[in-house]
Amino acid sequence: MESYKEKVVVITGGATGIGFSFAKQFGNEGAKIVIAGRRKSKVNNAVQELSELGFEAKGTVCDVTIKEQVEALADFAWKELKSKTKKSQMLTKNMLLVTKATMNLT
Numbered sequence: 001m002e003s004y005k006e007k008v009v010v011i012t013g014g015a016t017g018i019g020f021s022f023a024k025q026f027g028n029e030g031a032k033i034v035i036a037g038r039r040k041s042k043v044n045n046a047v048q049e050l051s052e053l054g055f056e057a058k059g060t061v062c063d064v065t066i067k068e069q070v071e072a073l074a075d076f077a078w079k080e081l082k083s084k085t086k087k088s089q090m091l092t093k094n095m096l097l098v099t100k101a102t103m104n105l106t
Helices: 019-029 042-052 067-081
Strands: 008-010 032-037 055-062 088-091
Touching: 008 019, 019 032, 019 042, 019 088, 032 042, 032 067, 032 088, 042 055
Parallel strands: 008 032, 008 088, 032 055
Antiparallel strands: none
8 A cells, every 4th residue: 555654635625524534544644634625614623623633734715616716725735735745646536516317207
């Protein structure tokens, strides 16, 4: 298995659910974590919890459907962690797209 020690992992949708589980697992593997989510309060709570677990974690608000916010996320990750590493080694995109489907049952 690849080592994530000292690597940077950027996780969109990382404040809750599966994304937050990813963040904890990568933290357990020694990664530096950057999480992004749409709700600032959720992101802040997740960063606090990850920090309390002893992980190096940063967070920012990002809606991945808005190009400018995705670009801002990349800038944030780079500025927050560039002194510790040369680049982000992993990005996980954790989002669910829900569509309405109409079913005609006759």
